[in-house]
Structures are given as structure tokens and as C-alpha cells.
Amino acid sequence: MRPWILAWQDALYGARGFYRTPSGPAGHFATSCHGPRAAPFAEALLRLATAEGLSRIIDLGAGRGELLTSMADLAADSADELGSGVELVGVDVVARPSHLAPRVGWFESPGGAELPELGRPEAALVVANEWLDVIPCPILEADGAGELREVEVDDSGQERLGVLAGESATVGAAEVAWVQRWWPGPFQPGDRVEVGMPRDQALTRLQEAVGSGVVLAVDYGHTRASRPAAGSLTGYRQGRQVAPRPDGSCDLTAHVAVDSLPHDQLMTQRDALRELGIRGEDAAYDLARSDPIAYLRALERRGAVAELTGPGLGDFWWVLSRVG
Helix, strand or coil: CEEHHHHHHHHHHCCCCHHHCCCCHHHCCCCCCCHHHHHHHHHHHHHHHHHCCCCEEEEECCCCCHHHHHHHHHHHHCCCCCCCCCEEEEEECCCCCCCCCCCEEEEECCECCECCCCCCCCCEEEEEECCHHHCCCCEEEECCCCCEEEEEECCCCCEEEEEECCCCCCCCHHHHHHHHHHCCCCCCCCCEEECCHHHHHHHHHHHHCCCCEEEEEEECEECHHHCCCCCCCEEEECCEEECCCCCCCCEEECCEEHHHCCCCEEEEHHHHHHHCCCCCCCCCHHHHHHCHHHHHHHHHHHHHHHHHHCCCHHHCEEEEEEEC
16 A cells, blocks of 8 residues: 555556546546537636737646637637637647647646646746646545544555654655644544645646746635535546546546635636626527527537536636736
8 A cells, every 4th residue: 555645646647547548538527628618618718818918828737639629719710819819738648639720739748746848938828727636635534533644545445544644755744734724623533634735836836837927727626614524535437426546547636725725816717707708698599590500509608608607617716826
């Protein structure tokens, strides 16, 4: 057995890790970047880049380029030239997908919290959608005396409690200090803590890698007032939630302590999209007769926006920082 943080890293980003499979994340779960939701989500990001005067969008954790493809399509079809002059760049652990439009650049990443050399881009909107939740972090659990111990795991998902928090190479004094500040006790036996310090550090490094612009992390998470006592570590495989097993067969994710992240603004996706003018307008019934294709598109958009702003995706956090 070994600490969860180490097993998690190998399971997702190792040589045979989950994110290196041909289908990519989209083969197992859907985000705001997939399906009908992708177009209004992409529009929101293009609008944000325009409002901030930015000329480049970098999608960190780009999967197989689904969001970038939606942006390129929108820019090509937009009557008001939204995004027409914006450079699009993807970053992920795989080589550049061959189906991407020629205008889309690509960086191959080591995965997890590690970043490739981005060249300190200027005037860039860097979007990290559901990136932080898959950055491995230490998992702690309170023992029978209420003392936090590091949780260890084997490839089958079987767990045991290891040494006391603060006494291992992966949970030292800095991690304990993070817990005391951001996820303090007292703890009941069985309570869990997901130490968010690696996510804080990863976002800080991302901000430091950008010359100027905006760094936006979008993710599900919690604040100090709503920490999950049982933790949130879970797995996903082929569209279903499954028990977390660090064997490369499933995604592994845990909610993000968003209030501990370095940020300038913190808002829900629901509020962010509304501020950016993303709405699903009612489709006039007469349109069904005069232009049935346009009518169906309007219905699809309305449903997609409702998903993006409704319970679930609408509760995601937008963690925004301006740099440079």
C-alpha cells in the first residue's frame, strides 16, 4: 500500500494512466465542454476574452480539443466576429489530436500539476476547466481517537490508515498547517480531509507561468462552511460513478477547496454566465414552421444554457485571477 496521492498520480498520468487512453475523458464523463453545452460555454469564454482585451485562449486539460473545436466553429460562424482574431491553444497529456483545425496550437503536458513550458504568454486567457479536481492530493482520515492519519491504498482500492498526519514524506508540517487553516477540526472517527495544498500550489504555478492576462479555474468545490465530512474522492468510468480504484481503469477526482485557492474573484458558473450575457432565448413557435432547423437549434441552446446554469454545473465555481 502507498499514500493515495502517489497512487492517484500514477493511475491518471502514469505510462498507462487513465488520461492516456485513446478515448480520453469524454469517453467516460461529460463536462461543460461536451455536447450541446460546449457552444454556449465556448461563447462565454470568448466573450470573457474580448471583455478583458485578450488575444489568446489556452485550454489547460483540453482533452481531445472539444472546447477548442467549439471556439473555432463559433469564431468561423459568428456574425459579430466574436473570437475571429483569438489564438487558440490546447494543453494535455497526449499529442495534438489530428482532427483539430489548423488554427489550434498544442502543448503536450506531463499531466497533473506539472506544466509544460508555455513561454509566458501575453494577453492570454488560460482556462483550466475541471483541472484542479484531478490534481492528486493527500487523503486523511480521523482514527478512533479523532487524530488525522494518512490514508493508504492498493491498486484494488483497499485502504488502511497509515502514520499520523505530519509524520510522512507526503503529509508534513506544511500540509498540517493547511488543514489547521482551511479544514480545521475537531474530527469524529471516520471523518476525512482532502488536503488542498497541491491544488493551491498548482494554480499559483499556473498564474506565474502567464506573462499577462487572466487565469480561470472552473471546478466543483466547497468552502470552509461546507466541507464534506466524509470527503469527496470518487471514481468515474463510462458515465457512471464507481468506487475509486487507482489502477488506471477510472477517473479519480475530489472536490476542490476553492476558498483556499489564490484568486481575485470567486463566483458560481451560474452568475458568471449571466454576467457574460449567456442566455437561452425562447424559440418562437412560428419559427418551427418558417425555419425548423433554426427552431431546433434554439431549443437545443435553451436546454444547454439551462444545464450550464442549473443545479450541478451552475453550482461550479469560477476562480478568476488577473496577472501581469
